[in-house]
Amino acid sequence: MPLFNRTPLAWKNLTNDWRRLAVAVAGIGFAVILMFTQVGFQNALFDSQVKIIDDLQGDIFLVSRAKYTLAAEKRFPLELVDQAASCPGVSGAYPLYTELTLSRLKNLSPGSSGKAYPIRSLGFHVSDPIFNTPGITSQLSKLMLPHAALIDVRSKRENFDFPFDDERALSAVSAELADQRISLVGTFQLGTDFAHDGNLAMSAENFAAYFPQRVRVGDPLSVVDVGIVHVNKDANLNEVRDLLDSIIDDSVFVLTRQQFRNQEISFWDESTPIGIIFTAGKIIGFIVGMVICYQVIYSDIADHMPEFATLKAMGYNTMYFLRLIVVESVLLSFVGYVPGWMASAGLYSVLADATGLQLHMTLGAMLLVLILTIGMCIASGMLAVRKLLAADPANLF
């Protein structure tokens, strides 16, 4: 039987009654929005976990094998960074120090609570190419002063109520980090995540001064949190990585940027309830969509039982009806998806402005939701088609 040039019954039935179509589009669009918000928030939260990785320069990263997430304070000896720097194909290797446990920032200005709140401190040698964000690299000279630090403007406001907009007022604020005076000489942008409510950036020297207890004995800068390796432009990244992996002590992971990112995201996705919660959210959206879609297709079938029975009497077979409902389901999913997608895109930009979350309409998210939508409509169509197959032409006479 020719597929084309046939009466497009599925489409005609779907579009015949615009009120019903509007209800269908609204319902399925709603399910699409539900799924998009779940996918969007999940991606946004995972993106914010790895935002610091995105803001770092470098091609290969060294982290302690025990450091299952960036927030876990597991470190490795500085010598390994130096060892990496001497490896063929490597143009440089630099340490990045982070501290959360000891790093507590207290606002001492009048009217503040005077309580100390944990904030992540990032320490690095000012001369090293660590960050790629101009917000930090343009203010490196300010960091060379003792007690100087930059504060993340996207730090949690309730805990860190500083005048971020006014640099002069900010530097005049009296504050303490780990019970020592600190002067906030400027701001940069990084963002918060599940583990960190704010960020400070400072020179390695200042870092060492604030957190001497990082190590029991010796130089606080002798243990590194992340090693950042730059690879020669003409060298093959993967070869260098493999080489480093074979040379460097097994207590350290040698990761490319992508591996580093994936490792961090998979921790939050798989080892915390976050992944499950968002998966549950997506399933709920899917089920809501299925119920709505089922209702739409079922009532379409129920309202046309005599007509479908007539088609059966004419000699249309089961395959025709199955195909009809699949086509109708796919059409429904498309007409529901497009407005749902548009509404979600609008919602993303509104929410991104309001929350500071990284809500992006990525191709992956669009494809995922589209496939879920089509699957949801076909599944409900297949549930509803049983009604159609039960149509009995004997009742027509």
Added chain:
Amino acid sequence: MSSPQMLNSLPATSGAYTNGMQIPKTVKVGHLNHYFGEGELRKQALYHNNLEVRRGEIVIMTGPSGSGKTTLLTLVGTLRTVQEGSLKVLGHELNGATNDAIVRLRQELGFIFQAHNLFESLTAYQNVNMAAELQGMNRKLADERITYLLTRLGLGHRIHYKPKSLSGGQKQRVAIARGLVHQPKLVLADEPTAALDEQSGREVVTLFQELARNEGCTIIMVTHDNRVLDVADRIVNMVDGRIRSDVAVHETSVICEFLRRYPLFADLQTSTLTEVADKMMVEEAQPEDLVIRQGDPGELFYLIRSGRVDVVVEENGEKRKVAELGEGQYFGEAALLRDEPRNATIVARTKCLFYTLGKVDFKQVLDRSKSFDAEVRAVLASRT
């Protein structure tokens, strides 16, 4: 010499022998029983139905509601499963037929339901096209036929209208076009003209007749619409799940015409004549067959439907041919009237077909004829 043959007590009005032995039947129903419900609630809906429908015939089924005519129609239309007995449609036995065979067979049938059952979302043209498409009809031919049928049914100006802008009668006519577009070999229609005014109802049945004549399309129609009874080649009357009468209209009128030539029957009303015709049976004789022997007791009245016979009288041991009778003539009445033995011998000259009426029935008819006559006289006499 042998005697003429009784043909399975076949009624004369069945028309089974009108044109000699018939070619394969479109529909052949044999000892068909049907039941609804199960177990304790099982109720028989059809009892031993027998029916033959020839190619190109228009059959009208009548009977009160609940008489089983719709059940029989759905069985013939493959819409119900045959439970007991035999049902052949277009040469396919439906008892035990596979699902695939039934779906294929359905494509050769045309259905016209009491409700129009049109898709609201499709135009008249598209609705009709749904039937044409299934057959994979040539686009151009299908287009021509759809346009022809819709125009023919008075919808030429509404071909691309959706059902909601059509009146009830117009919708019904679209449904009729849909049932006919794919040149079905058998059309099953349920009250096709009920929703139509007289003129369009007439147009529909005229179209049926044309299809029956020109395309050999067989039409079985359930209707209570007396206005269209005249197109029927055969009228089947059902009561309580049984086929009470199955009458070939043309053949019956031929019989009535012949009967009327008999002086004693000449005054009878058509309804009475039809009843007489209904009681007649078919008998067949080969050349040289002895139909009646002189001196035998008379039991039957004979009407010659076809063929010729010789009347031979035996007097003083000498046989003398006194007459030759042909189509439309009758014999055997004298012995019945006077309760005497046969007064002549009848021998078939050619192959013959007779319609016979039993003695009891014959006398009953005569009594009615007399009483009718007497009644008329009484009425006339009472006029002053």
